[in-house]
Every structure is written in C-alpha cells, then in structure tokens.
Amino acid sequence: MRKISRITTQKKHKDRYNIFLDDGQKEQYGFSVDEAVLVEYRLHKGMEMDEATVTTLIHQDTLHKSYTLAINYLSYRMRTKKEMYDYLIKKEVDDEHITHIMEKLIAEGLLNDQQFAEAFVRTRMNTSEKGPMLIKKELMEKGVRDTLAEEAVASYTYDMQFEKAMKLAKKKFQSGKSKSYRQQLQHVQGTLMQKGFTADVVQAVAGELQDEKDDHAEWQALVKQGEKLLRKYQQKYSGNELHNKIKEALYRKGFTIDHINLFLDEQVDD
Known part of the structure; x- marks a missing residue:
C-alpha cells in the first residue's frame, strides 16, 4: 500500500497540487489534483492510497477540470444547452463527464x-x-x-416593432434620395423583411411612408437619373429612339410616366 509522502503546490497553477507517493522503497510523483478535490477528499501526508482510490481521484480531478472549463465558458455570457454541449465536445470532454456537467449546470440554474x-x-x-x-x-x-x-x-410587441422598423426605413430613405420613391420603397420593404419584421409591420410602415412622399425630391431624383441616362444613350441614339430608351429606363427605375414625359419634354430635343 502506498502512502502520500508529499503534497506540493504547482509553480504555474497555485490552485493545483502535486501528490507524491511512497511505496516504502522510494518516493515518486503520483498525480495532481485541483484544490477542490484536495479539500473534498481531505488528502494529507501519510494517507494511504490504493489503486482504486488513485483512479477515483484522477477521475474526479478530470471531471473538475472539465467543469471549470464549462464555468469559464459561461463567464463571458449566457449559453444555451446546445452551445455548452457543442463546446464540451470540441474540448474533447468524455461523454460521461459531459452528461454529469450538463446535469450539474442545469441543477445550479446556470443553464436555462x-x-x-x-x-x-x-x-x-x-x-x-x-x-x-x-x-x-x-x-x-x-x-x-x-x-x-x-x-x-412575444415580448417584442407590435408597437416596438413599428417604431424600430420606421426608424430604419427613414434612415434607408435618407441614403437613397437619388432613386425613385417606388424604388426606395421596394428596397425598404425588402430590407425590413430581411431584418425579420412581420408582414403587418412592413405593410404599416410602407403605408406611413406613402404620406411622407416628397414630390420635389422625386423630381430631383428623376432629373439626376435622367441626365445620367441621357449622357449614356445620346452617343448611340437620337430622336424617338433616344426618347424611348430613356423612358423605358426611367420607368424601370420606378418613376411615373407623367414625370418622365415632363423631363423628356424639357431636357431631350426631338
């Protein structure tokens, strides 16, 4: 039967201890444990150690180290059960230990x-x-x-959604002044859907924006787009063909026919 001959503190890890065993003939390093395991099993000099006890202590220390890993992972933010399980798998923790650690964390209210x-x-x-x-x-x-x-x-109420969605929509409109109102509205609706707002909120925001349509800004946007198209097409087209090319392009961009015709009358020679 071996006995504990010395217990020393590790230099780099002050909360871990090296256990040395003596079999009556010579002393040699046996294993190391965390302070929590040392205290729980009341390890002390002269304590007898059979192989089964040593195996149990090593097992408990490994379990404690894995549990400490889990606690450290939780220290940054809350985790779901799946996140914790995946993390322990990644750290190559034994399945048996994972089950024990998960049950303990749930019982302690640390995983919910x-x-x-x-x-x-x-x-x-x-x-x-x-x-x-x-x-x-x-x-x-x-x-x-x-x-x-x-x-x-469910705590994300309709009113909260609408307020946030409207704020986002107005910001998008501010950054898209060179586009037609219809094009901007379509872009905003697509953005709100991608952001995860419900269809009724997106529809309500779109309806609200209808009342804020700025005809002057719409005309300025059309002129800017129209002049750009004019410079592009007048190098290859003229007359009715030039008119039609610009008209088709502006219509695809969401401008109204009335505004397009007005621009063509003012800016494009027959």
Whole structure:
C-alpha cells in the first residue's frame, strides 16, 4: 500500500497540487489534483492510497477540470444547452463527464434555455435593428426549442416593432434620395423583411411612408437619373429612339410616366 509522502503546490497553477507517493522503497510523483478535490477528499501526508482510490481521484480531478472549463465558458455570457454541449465536445470532454456537467449546470440554474431566450431577445431589441422573426431564427440556431423561442419573441410587441422598423426605413430613405420613391420603397420593404419584421409591420410602415412622399425630391431624383441616362444613350441614339430608351429606363427605375414625359419634354430635343 502506498502512502502520500508529499503534497506540493504547482509553480504555474497555485490552485493545483502535486501528490507524491511512497511505496516504502522510494518516493515518486503520483498525480495532481485541483484544490477542490484536495479539500473534498481531505488528502494529507501519510494517507494511504490504493489503486482504486488513485483512479477515483484522477477521475474526479478530470471531471473538475472539465467543469471549470464549462464555468469559464459561461463567464463571458449566457449559453444555451446546445452551445455548452457543442463546446464540451470540441474540448474533447468524455461523454460521461459531459452528461454529469450538463446535469450539474442545469441543477445550479446556470443553464436555462428559457432564461437565455428571454435575455437574448431583450438584448437584440435594445442593441440591433433586427425584427422578431430573425431573432427567433437566431435562437433556434443556438438550439432553443421552437416553442421557447416563440414565447420569448412575444415580448417584442407590435408597437416596438413599428417604431424600430420606421426608424430604419427613414434612415434607408435618407441614403437613397437619388432613386425613385417606388424604388426606395421596394428596397425598404425588402430590407425590413430581411431584418425579420412581420408582414403587418412592413405593410404599416410602407403605408406611413406613402404620406411622407416628397414630390420635389422625386423630381430631383428623376432629373439626376435622367441626365445620367441621357449622357449614356445620346452617343448611340437620337430622336424617338433616344426618347424611348430613356423612358423605358426611367420607368424601370420606378418613376411615373407623367414625370418622365415632363423631363423628356424639357431636357431631350426631338
């Protein structure tokens, strides 16, 4: 039967200890453990160690190190169960240990997908331009069940969506003044859908923007686009052919026929 002959603190890791064993003939290094394992098993000089005990201590120390990895991973932000499981797999933690660690973290309230989803939605609402559908998609990609994700995004009310979507829409309009109103509106609607806002919110925002249409800005945009097209086409076309080329191009860009004809009458010679 071997006995613990010395316990020393590791130089680089002050919370880890080297255990030396003596079999009656010579002393040699046995294994190392974390301080938590040292305390839990009350390891001390002179304590007898059989092979089964040594194996248990090494197993517990490995488990403790893996658990510490998990705690460190949680220290940066909350995690879903799937994120934690994938992380432990990546760190090559034994399946048996993963099960134990996951159960312990859940029991301690450190892994809770419902709490994660609620906090995630609050953060996204406060710090991003994303709508509920995109946020729900992100939650499900992180492993949150569909029902939990749906419940969490329910806190993203219609009024909150509308306010955020309208703010984003107006910003997009400001950056697209050289385009026709129709083209800008289509772009804004597409952007809002991509951002995950619901169809009723996108429709309501579009309706609100109809009332804010600026005819002067629309005319300025048409003139800018028309003059650019005129410079492009007049090198190859003239007369009716030039008129038609410019008219078709401006119509595709979303300008009205009345405005297009007015521009052509003022700017393009017959």
